[in-house]
Amino acid sequence: MLRFIARRVLIAIPILAIVVSFTFFLVQLIPGNPAQTILGKGATAAQIAAVNHQLGLDQPIGIRFLAFWGNTLRGNLGVSLINGQPVAQSIANALPVTLSLAISATLLTGIVGIGLGVLSAVRGGAVDRIVQGSSSVGMALPSFWLAVALVLVFSILLKLLPATGYTPITQSPGQWAYGMVLPVVAIGLAGVASISRQTRSAMLETLGKDYVRSLRAQGLPTRSIIYKHALRNASIPIVTNVGFQFIGVLGGAVIIEQIFALPGIGQLTNIAVSQHDIPVVQGAVIVTAAIVLLVNLLVDVIYLILNPKTRRA
Amino acid sequence: MSTAQAEVVATEPDQLTSTRRGVFRNLMRKPAAWISASWILVVILASVFAKWVAPDDPYKQDIVHNLALPSAAHWLGTDSLGRDILTRLIYGGNLALISCVEVVAVALAIGVPLGLLAGYFGGWVDAIIARLADIFLAIPAIIVLMAVVAVVGNNLTLAMVTLGIIISASFIRLVRGSTIAVRRELFIDAAQVSGLAAPRIILRHVLPNIVAPLIIISTLTFGIALLVQSGLAFIGLAVQPPAANWGAMIYEASQNIYQDPWLMAPTGGILILTILAFNTLGDAINTAQAGSVSISPAGQFRAQSRRGPGHRVAVTPAQESSDVLLRATGLTVVAGSEASPTALVEDLSFEVRKGEVLGLVGESGSGKTMTARAIIGLLPLGCRVQSGTITFAGDDLTASESVVAAHRGTKIALISQEPMVALDPSFTIGSQLREPLRLHKKMSRSEAKVEALALLRKVGIDRPDAVYASFPHQISGGMAQRVCIAIALTGQPELLIADEPTTALDVTVQAEILDLLRSLKDEFHMSLILVTHNLGVIADIADRTVVMYAGEVVEQCSTEELFAAPTHPYTAGLMASSPDRAEIGKPLGAIVGIVPPPEQWPIGCHFADRCPLVTEACRKAPVPLVATGKDRESRCIRTDEAMKLGASR
Numbered sequence: 036m037l038r039f040i041a042r043r044v045l046i047a048i049p050i051l052a053i054v055v056s057f058t059f060f061l062v063q064l065i066p067g068n069p070a071q072t073i074l075g076k077g078a079t080a081a082q083i084a085a086v087n088h089q090l091g092l093d094q095p096i097g098i099r100f101l102a103f104w105g106n107t108l109r110g111n112l113g114v115s116l117i118n119g120q121p122v123a124q125s126i127a128n129a130l131p132v133t134l135s136l137a138i139s140a141t142l143l144t145g146i147v148g149i150g151l152g153v154l155s156a157v158r159g160g161a162v163d164r165i166v167q168g169s170s171s172v173g174m175a176l177p178s179f180w181l182a183v184a185l186v187l188v189f190s191i192l193l194k195l196l197p198a199t200g201y202t203p204i205t206q207s208p209g210q211w212a213y214g215m216v217l218p219v220v221a222i223g224l225a226g227v228a229s230i231s232r233q234t235r236s237a238m239l240e241t242l243g244k245d246y247v248r249s250l251r252a253q254g255l256p257t258r259s260i261i262y263k264h265a266l267r268n269a270s271i272p273i274v275t276n277v278g279f280q281f282i283g284v285l286g287g288a289v290i291i292e293q294i295f296a297l298p299g300i301g302q303l304t305n306i307a308v309s310q311h312d313i314p315v316v317q318g319a320v321i322v323t324a325a326i327v328l329l330v331n332l333l334v335d336v337i338y339l340i341l342n343p344k345t346r347r348a
Numbered sequence: 349m350s351t352a353q354a355e356v357v358a359t360e361p362d363q364l365t366s367t368r369r370g371v372f373r374n375l376m377r378k379p380a381a382w383i384s385a386s387w388i389l390v391v392i393l394a395s396v397f398a399k400w401v402a403p404d405d406p407y408k409q410d411i412v413h414n415l416a417l418p419s420a421a422h423w424l425g426t427d428s429l430g431r432d433i434l435t436r437l438i439y440g441g442n443l444a445l446i447s448c449v450e451v452v453a454v455a456l457a458i459g460v461p462l463g464l465l466a467g468y469f470g471g472w473v474d475a476i477i478a479r480l481a482d483i484f485l486a487i488p489a490i491i492v493l494m495a496v497v498a499v500v501g502n503n504l505t506l507a508m509v510t511l512g513i514i515i516s517a518s519f520i521r522l523v524r525g526s527t528i529a530v531r532r533e534l535f536i537d538a539a540q541v542s543g544l545a546a547p548r549i550i551l552r553h554v555l556p557n558i559v560a561p562l563i564i565i566s567t568l569t570f571g572i573a574l575l576v577q578s579g580l581a582f583i584g585l586a587v588q589p590p591a592a593n594w595g596a597m598i599y600e601a602s603q604n605i606y607q608d609p610w611l612m613a614p615t616g617g618i619l620i621l622t623i624l625a626f627n628t629l630g631d632a633i634n635t636a637q638a639g640s641v642s643i644s645p646a647g648q649f650r651a652q653s654r655r656g657p658g659h660r661v662a663v664t665p666a667q668e669s670s671d672v673l674l675r676a677t678g679l680t681v682v683a684g685s686e687a688s689p690t691a692l693v694e695d696l697s698f699e700v701r702k703g704e705v706l707g708l709v710g711e712s713g714s715g716k717t718m719t720a721r722a723i724i725g726l727l728p729l730g731c732r733v734q735s736g737t738i739t740f741a742g743d744d745l746t747a748s749e750s751v752v753a754a755h756r757g758t759k760i761a762l763i764s765q766e767p768m769v770a771l772d773p774s775f776t777i778g779s780q781l782r783e784p785l786r787l788h789k790k791m792s793r794s795e796a797k798v799e800a801l802a803l804l805r806k807v808g809i810d811r812p813d814a815v816y817a818s819f820p821h822q823i824s825g826g827m828a829q830r831v832c833i834a835i836a837l838t839g840q841p842e843l844l845i846a847d848e849p850t851t852a853l854d855v856t857v858q859a860e861i862l863d864l865l866r867s868l869k870d871e872f873h874m875s876l877i878l879v880t881h882n883l884g885v886i887a888d889i890a891d892r893t894v895v896m897y898a899g900e901v902v903e904q905c906s907t908e909e910l911f912a913a914p915t916h917p918y919t920a921g922l923m924a925s926s927p928d929r930a931e932i933g934k935p936l937g938a939i940v941g942i943v944p945p946p947e948q949w950p951i952g953c954h955f956a957d958r959c960p961l962v963t964e965a966c967r968k969a970p971v972p973l974v975a976t977g978k979d980r981e982s983r984c985i986r987t988d989e990a991m992k993l994g995a996s997r
Contacts (some may be wrong), residue, residue: 050483061499095919171631175624179595180616181601187609213657226409238722243645245769251648252748252764253784253835285706286488288581294602304491305583308498309807343774343819 036339043335047328054324058317059103063091073116074310089116103259113314115202115307122318125303132286133299135204136210139219141281144226149266149273151227152234152337156242166231173228178287182294189217199296218295222287226280233276237269244268257317271342280335282327285309363756371374374636374739380597381632391622395441404432406439406592415608420725424614427597428604428655433611437618440592444622445572447508452566453571454512459519460562464554466520467527470706476518491577493929504577505584513578515569522565528557560637567630585971592617648729672702673875674723674843677734679746681727683946689734692718692948694734694899700843705869705876707890707907709883709922713943714896719881720845724762725752740843758788758989761836765848767828777831778806778816783839803834808864826857833864840872847879862889883926889910893921897952898943901973913991915982917959920993953983961989 071078082092091099106113112122155166190198196217202210214218241247242265250260292301299318307315375381395399404424410430418425423434466477489511491627495509497503530553568815581587581595589596593616597936639860639994679696682689694714700706708716723738726747738745740759745752766772772780781800784789791799797816807830815823815831829849836844850858865887869876886893886907892912895903895918903916914920919937941958950956952967959966966986966993973981984990 041615046482050479053483054487058495061495064497089992097736171624171628172620175571175620175627177578177582177595177616177619177623179579179600180612180619182596184612185614187605191605191609211429212886221387223843240643242648244773245764245766247645247648248773249762249764249832249835250760251726251772252724252756252837254753254755255783255787259783264775271774278639286490287579289490289494290583300764303614304494308494311498316495320487320491320495324487341774343776344821 036336039334039339040336043332047305049331051325051328052319055104055107055150055321056100058320059100061317061320062313063096065333066188067166073313076210077306083206089114097189100223110177112321114316115312115315117307117312117315122314126318126322127162130305131203132201132316133285133292133301134326136218136222136291136299137284139215140223140226140234140284141277143219144230144280144284145277148227151231153261153266154259155235157239163235167235170228170232173224174232176224177223178222179294181215181224181292182291185217185221186294194235201295201297214295218253218291218297221294222284222291223280224274230276230280232278234273237272238265241265241269267341271338274334274337274341278330281330285323285326293335353936369559372636375632377637381627381636381727384629384630384632387621387625389631391441391618391625392445394438395445398438398442402432402438404433404435406431407590415604415611417517417608417610425608425610427600427611430804430907433597433614436592436597437594437614439620440594440597443504443591444577444619446593447504448573449524449568450505450508451512451515451576452569454509455516455519455569456562456566458516460515460523461557461845463520463523464527467555469533470528474524478524481517481520481524484514487508487514489514493580497580503587504580504587507580507586508573508577511573512985515572518565519562522561523558524560524987527554530554530557560633564630564633564637567626567633571626571630574619576621584997586744588638602880614744635727645729648726671701672682672699672737673702674740676719676723676738677736679719679722679738680734681715681722681731682734683728683731691734691949692731692899692946693722694949696896696899696901698894698901698904700875700877701892702842703869704875705866705878705889706877706889707883707893708896709878709886709893710896711881711922711943713898715899716881716896717847717878720762720847721875722746723754723877724760724845725749747773755876757784757841758839759841759845760845761839762840762847763829763836763849764843766852767832768820768825768852770832771828775819776816777818777820779824780818781831781835781838784835788839799838800834803837805832806837807834807866809834822965825853826861829857833861833868835842837868837872841874843875843877845877845879848881849878850885851882852878857873858885859888865889868936877885883922898949899946900954900983901981902955902983903981904945905977909977909980915953915976915980915987915990917961917986917990917993918955918986919959920990921960953985961986961993 068094070083070090073086074082087093091102094102110123113128114121115125151166151170155163186198187194197214198217200214202214204211238261242261247260247265249310250264255264288297288299289301289305291297291307296302298325304316304319306312307319378879396631406504408425408431412430413422413426416422416426416430422432422434424437426432427436433437448555462477462480463515466474476786492514493507493510497507501504504807560697566607569655576591578595578598581593582599584596584599587593587596597615598619601608601615603991605610656911661814675697676699677694677697679695682691684690685803696715698706708718708719718731722733723740727733732748740755740980743751743755745755770954778797778800781803782793782796785796785799786793789796789799801812803814804815808829809815809827817826819826820831833849849865850861853861862885865878868874876889878885880886890907893904893907894901895916897918903914903919905915908917911923914923918939925938939958944950944957950967952969953959953962953971956962956966961984963986971983971985973983974987976982976987
């Protein structure tokens with residue numbers, strides 16, 4: 036197990052290194068003079084020189100590349116061009132918001148999606164058709180449209196839930212949950228639909244296996260066959276998909292945080308992009324990629340635990 | 349927004365080419381498929397011919413009539429600048445579809461060649477390409493897109509090309525998988541031997557086989573691209589106002605949500621419907637190509653009557669002789685619809701006495717496995733007991749699911765043909781032994797462990813502790829069958845049904861398993877029903893034998909009598925073709941022809957078409973079972989000739 040994790044970490048490191056290098060060369064891709072692009076047409080020569088210096092563009096590319104790496108490895112992601120704040124600090128402030136959104140949405144996706152999928156597979160008939168039909172529609176709903184529609188119904192018409200605002204969970208878990216309901220549903224619904232469909236087909240496939248007949252021949256109760264044996268075997272491919280959903284939610288946060296005014300990584304990135312605040316964008320890409328690699332590692336470990344065939348291989 | 353990679357099943361290479369035409373026909377028979385396709389076509393045509401189709405000018409403002417509800421002049425209302433919504437949706441479709449085409453084109457252009465290279469050459473080429481795909485899969489697409497937009501500015505085409513590059517990872521994986529599958533096929537080797545160059549092999553054989561999966565993944569990618577493109581537009585990236593853009597129109601709707609909530613409906617509606625259409629079409633192609641399963645295996649758990657409506661209640665014999673454990677009377681198992689059922693087993697009657705081994709022998713398609721599974725109430729879905737009874741110690745097992753369920757595992761146990769797939773791969777052997785022990789014998793966890801180890805020792809496993817802690821994939825087939833037997837013994841059954849218990853095993857292991865079954869039968873005072881196609885097994889272990897052919901009993905008697913002198917030409921034929929009894933120097937006999945499928949069973953003798961003794965009379969009417977001795981029956985009108993045939997072997 037430990038050796039497996041070590042191997043996965045060794046694979047993840049070069050991937051992260053490529054992402055870090057990519058973000059560095061991203062700046063080199065800016066057509067023409069980057070400082071000019073960042074500052075706009077009205078910039079003075081002095082301003083351009085200042086930005087060039089800040090980006091390190093007045094130095095040779097090799098030096099800049101090494102310096103960028105050196106800083107990144109020390110956790111220094113540079114300074115915002117707009118407000119002069121250290122990027123690492125801004126990201127550290129925003130991270131809990133995005134993580135709490137993403138983790139809640141993934142939990143919703145996993146629990147509700149698997150529940151509906153099992154229900155659909157086991158009950159069949161009308162229940163199955165309703166769940167499957169809703170899932171098809173659910174997967175086609177863009178999160179940003181759904182978010183606005185939810186605000187319209189639950190905030191504007193019914194006045195049940197707040198449309199904007201974020202309370203840290205450490206301050207008041209109740210307030211936090213109250214504010215997170217709509218964003219989590221908006222961003223997680225497509226995942227619920229996707230997981231429920233996958234769970235359904237995985238369950239049906241498993242229930243058709245020979246060992247299910249053997250378990251029935253042993254006189255085991257239906258409850259144990261479905262929820263202990265079949266679900267356990269069906270869950271192996273589902274775990275991978277839940278991991279994908281987390282990555283999807285992390286990306287979707289860019290839009291959802293904007294709609295619900297949540298001060299997370301998504302909003303930070305969004306503002307940075309509109310202001311051409313390159314160091315912040317670079318930092319956000321690196322941190323997000325690191326989180327994604329971490330989640331992929333976690334998925335691999337869970338997969339390994341669930342699937343005994345890979346465990347001692 | 350989910351950019352999760354679409355999972356598409358790669359088809360088996362040869363299955364595809366032969367059925368492609370059928371796939372299209374299947375597809376068009378599904379309303380969901382052609383409605384989706386029609387909608388996509390409408391959107392494409394409308395946006396391509398927007399100039400002629402659209403009722404208005406997309407940029408014409410009419411501030412006086414802004415945010416208007418649908419009317420005769422503006423079918424879907426107007427936006428905040430008084431522009432016609434329908435017109436702008438039609439013009440916006442153009443941009444949306446071009447973006448989708450860009451993404452799919454880039455993904456195909458990168459994914460197909462890289463996937464082919466990786467799959468075809470393997471080795472380090474594969475390692476590098478697979479790692480590249482891993483990297484693309486490991487980055488959240490939208491964040492990268494934003495970074496690109498931040499640097500390059502609002503360039504939609506570049507953003508879509510970037511998305512295409514990221515999504516190409518799924519295409520690489522798909523094509524690589526399919527290529528490896530095709531490569532493993534023999535015909536590629538054959539093509540190499542015949543001197544075809546590698547690129548030609550790829551073009552001729554691999555590409556045709558990955559067309560269908562590629563169409564599916566491309567269709568699903570259209571949906572993803574549409575979603576991402578509108579999402580970017582929604583947050584104001586990669587849009588050039590005042591050009592119409594679906595995502596930007598939804599954003600505008602969200603800004604006017606207090607004054608005009610209606611705007612949300614048409615702007616979101618067209619996007620949702622189009623994504624839904626792409627997804628539905630992709631799914632439909634996927635199922636049409638994979639072939640759909642009509643009966644859900646989950647049905648086995650739903651409350652269902654075990655019988656069809658045509659069931660007649662048989663009269664139970666008033667006095668059951670005390671040594672009979674199980675008696676089947678007039679058992680008929682059918683499959684198919686209630687209106688036109690097909691009989692799989694017809695009017696079957698036999699009995700199993702306490703402590704005896706009953707052999708159930710016949711070729712594939714004789715109905716022997718159906719019979720075994722009818723007893724324990726585990727018929728395949730779609731099959732049911734139509735008439736007849738199976739009484740076990742006074743209970744009619746066919747009466748209801750609850751009656752037979754109460755016997756499963758405790759009174760009646762089953763071991764099946766493929767021991768390796770009969771064990772749950774996710775649990776240890778120990779856990780799979782403990783569960784029935786704790787259930788049936790109300791043992792504690794530690795008691796169950798002691799008992800499980802004892803059972804493993806009983807079935808002849810030398811190192812029970814090691815096997816106890818193993819997972820099914822870690823043990824051999826013969827070992828797995830021993831474990832299955834141990835599990836079957838956990839409830840101390842009175843009847844053990846062994847369905848081809850040795851067929852999947854090595855010859856050397858077969859005899860060991862039969863010896864084991866014989867000794868366990870005595871030790872546990874069980875009766876045994878042994879289903880097999882192998883007369884050698886019957887001769888080895890069975891006390892009495894029921895010979896089945898095409899759903900009927902053709903002969904039953906003691907095994908000794910059976911081998912001494914078969915009274916049915918089918919039995920005689922089986923013996924002549926059994927290698928165990930072949931004489932050296934003589935050619936091995938064979939019964940000409942095959943067992944007819946159930947729907948082709950004749951009215952008269954089922955064996956008539958393959959019988960060397962057939963006469964006109966055999967085909968006219970159903971042949972009854974006739975007594976040919978004490979406890980001996982044969983379903984033949986020419987038993988005397990049959991005996992001569994048997995003797996002349």
